[in-house]
Amino acid sequence: xxxxxxxxxxxxxxxxxxxTFRCDPISEHNRLYWYRQTLGQGPxxxxxxQNEAQLEKxxxxxxxxxxxRPKGSFSTxxxxxxxxxxxxxxxxxxxxxxxxxxxxxFGPGTRLTVT
Amino acid sequence: LAKTTQPISxxxxxxxxxxITCSHNNIATNDYITWYQQFPSQGPRFIIQGYKTKVTxxxxxxxxxxxRKSSTLSLPRVSLxxxxxxxxxxxxxxxxxxxxxxFGTGTRLTVTP
Numbered sequence: 001x002x003x004x005x006x007x008x009x010x011x012x013x014x015x016x017x018x019x020t021f022r023c024d025p026i027s028e029h030n031r032l033y034w035y036r037q038t039l040g041q042g043p044x045x046x047x048x049x050q051n052e053a054q055l056e057k058x059x060x061x062x063x064x065x066x067x068x069r070p071k072g073s074f075s076t077x078x079x080x081x082x083x084x085x086x087x088x089x090x091x092x093x094x095x096x097x098x099x100x101x102x103x104x105x106f107g108p109g110t111r112l113t114v115t
Numbered sequence: 116l117a118k119t120t121q122p123i124s125x126x127x128x129x130x131x132x133x134x135i136t137c138s139h140n141n142i143a144t145n146d147y148i149t150w151y152q153q154f155p156s157q158g159p160r161f162i163i164q165g166y167k168t169k170v171t172x173x174x175x176x177x178x179x180x181x182x183r184k185s186s187t188l189s190l191p192r193v194s195l196x197x198x199x200x201x202x203x204x205x206x207x208x209x210x211x212x213x214x215x216x217x218f219g220t221g222t223r224l225t226v227t228p
Contacts, residue, residue, distance in 0.1 A: 004158075033216070042202055042218030043159065091158050103149075106158025 004107035006092050012113045013082055020078045021110045025094030032075050033104060034067055035091040036060065043091055049075060050097065082114045118142075119203045124223040133190045135222050137203030140184050148179060148186045149204045153221070159202060163188070190224075198226045 005024045013019050025032045030051050035043035046065070047057045051072040061067075064082075069075040079086055089111050093104040120138040127133045139148070147166050151159035163170055165177040165186070176189040190197055201222045206215030 035216075035218075040220070042200075042221050044218070045216045048216075093158065103161045103164070104159075106160065109156075109158055 004092055004094055004105050006090075006107040006110050008110055009108060010111045010113075012115065015082060015084060015114055017082055018078065018080045019082060019112065020076055021090055021092075021112075023075045023077070023092030023094075023107060025074070025092070026105055027073075029094035029096050029105070030072070031095045031097055032069055033093040033095075034075070034077050035093065037089040037091055037109070038087075046077075079112075082112075084114045087112055087114045118205050118217055119219050121201075121203055121219065121222045123220065124225070126225050126227065127193050129194055129226055129228055130192050133193050133197070133224060133226075135188045135190075135201055135203075135224070136185055137188070138185045139203070139205045142183050142205050143207075145207055146205050147207070148177065148183075149206070150175070150177065150188045151202045151204065151218070153200045153202065159218070162201075193224075193226045195226050195228065197224060199224060 004026060007022045011019055031048060033048040034046040036046055037043045044060055045058050046061050047067050048055060049069040052069050064080045067075060067077045077090060089109040091106055091109045093106040095104045118139060147164055149164040150162045152162050153159040163172055163175050163177045165179055167179050170177045178187045201224060202218045
């Protein structure tokens with residue numbers, strides 16, 4: 001397993017269009033996280049899944065955003081009616097549920113530019 | 116939700132030891148301290164995690180005083196490739212969610228020859 005992968009790496013879209021990003025976690029990891037990162041800021045938590053269940057959503061995740069993890073493996077993050085303020089790096093991470101260490105493994109991210 | 120405070124930036128020369136301190140005055144009894152490193156255009160990478168006293172691994176040491184209100188990440192003999200942003204997180208082990216996964220703005224370390 002080569003780690004967490006994300007697709008696409010870059011996406012340019014026009015305002016008002018819908019976009020969908022995919023994340024493939026490390027295969028044995030049951031937790032999957034989505035973050036958003038803007039220039040000069042740290043990653044901001046958006047949501048996370050444990051297996052296929054979405055357990056928490058940040059206030060940052062407006063109703064235009066939806067995330068799924070249908071079979072507890074890969075996940076998709078969809079943004080509907082994109083706005084310029086959605087331009088950011090979208091990061092995915094995965095981890096095992098452990099009582100000892102909460103170590104997340106991040107993917108390379110998808111950079112979204114809304115024009 | 117500002118649970119941690121770090122310097123915005125630090126500079127160092129190659130070969131020096133770098134200590135980055137993080138303040139977390141409101142740390143809870145069951146909270147752990149975790150540090151991540153992020154290079155430009157990459158996702159963060161886990162460096163080290165600890166609860167109290169000292170933790171050391173192959174890349175860094177983490178010093179946590181008895182009151183646990185701060186922690187110091189120590190990078191021995193830095194090289195140019197250690198130039199990155201370093202984030203300190205405080206939260207419950209094994210717990211996810213916004214309260215436990217707050218990265219803040221981090222400390223931008225610049226290492227020069």
